[in-house]
Amino acid sequence: MSKIFAQGLVCPLDKNNVDTDQIIPKQFLTSVGRDGFAQAMFFDWRYLADGSPNLEFVINQPQYQDASILLTRANFGCGSSREHAPWAIKQSGFNVIIAQSFADIFFNNSVNNAMLLITLSKTNIDLLFNRCQQGPQQWQIDLASQEIMFGNNAALGFSIDPDIKQRLLSGLDFIGSSEQLDTDIAHYEQRRKANYPWLG
Numbered sequence: 001m002s003k004i005f006a007q008g009l010v011c012p013l014d015k016n017n018v019d020t021d022q023i024i025p026k027q028f029l030t031s032v033g034r035d036g037f038a039q040a041m042f043f044d045w046r047y048l049a050d051g052s053p054n055l056e057f058v059i060n061q062p063q064y065q066d067a068s069i070l071l072t073r074a075n076f077g078c079g080s081s082r083e084h085a086p087w088a089i090k091q092s093g094f095n096v097i098i099a100q101s102f103a104d105i106f107f108n109n110s111v112n113n114a115m116l117l118i119t120l121s122k123t124n125i126d127l128l129f130n131r132c133q134q135g136p137q138q139w140q141i142d143l144a145s146q147e148i149m150f151g152n153n154a155a156l157g158f159s160i161d162p163d164i165k166q167r168l169l170s171g172l173d174f175i176g177s178s179e180q181l182d183t184d185i186a187h188y189e190q191r192r193k194a195n196y197p198w199l200g
Helices: 084-091 104-111 122-133 162-170 174-179 182-195
Strands: 004-012 069-071 096-099 116-119 138-142 147-151 154-157
Touching: 004 122, 069 122, 084 104, 096 122, 104 116, 104 162, 122 154
Parallel strands: 004 069, 069 096, 096 116
Antiparallel strands: 004 138, 138 147, 147 154
16 A cells, blocks of 8 residues: 655755764754754755855755755765754755665664655665756655655665664654553563562
């Protein structure tokens, strides 16, 4: 059964090794809240020294305004393990990132913030960038069938961990997934107390 997780405009960020210091610079990490990070995303790339937008940076270009799918290269999200990085990306309107590879901590933080991260081979990433060179792209992500759909019956499959897939389809983070086991945990604790009362 089709399950469109996301659909929208694709922004091609043609860079390898984009680290979390670039995704959200350190001066924006003073807040412990989760809101207000959209303007900080890629701040050093998006803005010139005088504070005006850098129109050469892809995300600022008019044809990519309101993009919701970010296409990039290898080792995205490397560097320090700041959860602010996926917060900033998601608050900027992106809920899918497609790359050749991701840093592990960034990957897990992103998934736990209900973002879909798709890993593809270099060959397929090159293919997608070639599509973007033909003009702005509107894609659909069918998570149930694990396909990136380009229109005109063209699609590209992708792999995903079954547990991550189920959590994203259910709209659950790690804590939400654990809470689904509350009944089983309560039964276990009851049996434990009955069998080993001296353990408290």
